[in-house]
Amino acid sequence: MNLLIISSRFPYPLEKGDKLRLYYQIRELAKWHKITLVSVSDEKVSERDKEQLKPFVYSQYHFDITKGVRIYNRLSAIVTGLPIQVSQLYDPSIMRVIEKIAKRHHIGHIYCQLPRAAEYARRLDIPKTIDYMDAFGESMEKRASIYSGFKKKLFSTEAKRMRKYESRIFIDFDHHTLISEQDKSYMAISTPELIHVVPNGIDTDFFSFGLADEANSDFAFIGNMGYPPNEAAAVYITDLILPLVQGRSLTISGARPTKIVQQLASDSVNVVGWVKDIRDAYRSSQIFIAPIFSGTGQQNKILESMAIGLPCVTTTQVNNAIGAREGEEVMIADSPEEFAVAIKKLLNDDILYKNIQRNARNFVVDKYSWKEHVARLSSIIEGNA
DSSP: OEEEEEESSOSOSOOSHHHHHHHHHHHHHTTTSEEEEEEEESSOOOHHHHHHHTTTOSEEEEEEOOHHHHHHHHHHHHHHOOOHHHHTTOOHHHHHHHHHHHHHTTOOEEEEESGGGGGGTTTSSSOEEEEEESOHHHHHHHHHHTOOHHHHHHHHHHHHHHHHHHHHGGGGOSEEEESOHHHHHHOOOSOGGGEEEOOOOOOTTTSOSOOOSSOSEEEEEESOTTSHHHHHHHHHIIIIIGGGSTTOOEEEEOSSOOHHHHTTOOSSEEEEEOOSOHHHHHHTEEEEEEOOOSOOSOOHHHHHHHHHTOOEEEOHHHHHTTOOOBTTTBEEOSSHHHHHHHHHHHHHOHHHHHHHHHHHHHHHHHHOOHHHHHHHHHHHHTTOO
């Protein structure tokens, strides 16, 4: 089938969750479909990044939304009522080009990643699937809860608009996917049974099992450090967990560390930012800590940690979207004191530590295969699921 994929970011490099999800989906979908990729974003895309997609797509088009257009569209959202993250990426001139692309390539189906890109797909008279990925309305609401003043009002308004928009566009698409059952439960949709859950996968060959012989730090926290829930988690670790396990060290790794994250650096906290090979950041620590309370979706960092064999301590909310067994494949904690207890158990019980290493790896291999999950996605797109 001639498949048009429309996304709100170019799916490379893989420093953000939506990019990683789409990149691996494209790699697998290319086995069954002739893919035309259209990405619309506020980020410049290098030729080197485009080269990474060439083996999997027949053709690709990237459109930059200029700063002036973004500002105008944000102001327009006040009148239109669209979520800002949707409004700022829409340009009618790009829409006209996409219509021509669809005709030129005789597109039989559209796969739209994220509501942010939905305005470019929803009115095209072609069968289509939308991947909501996460429940973004819920995500905005959770972010509002950690702010005060203007930011709180901004995120609360965006949450209401996104929930309304997620529901409004539902009827415009033939098929709908989400990353987890937990996210499905957050959606304000009257027919949630029509939403298919398509989890992420893990490249278990790339994230092969094994840690370094000597750890550079006791704990690791890894992720896109420009993402507010990750920033909040980094602060939580340094301010609330480390004081309860004194004498231990932490490495924070990931793209776009905010000023707040950078200021966490100390004798016991190493903030390294972007690393060329993220596997090194996992392998050089003893325990992965992820006190995430305000995010949604599936945390790739947890799956990557488990695949490598780095024992992970995370929250109930995070694990609800993953489904690992507490005390066997992952350790669960929902307060600083519970994190400290779980950490000490892992550090003081070698049998528990090694069991979780082995069980976590087996769990990811069995449950999180890109090949299997994207094969199901392809069936959904073809109307066979």
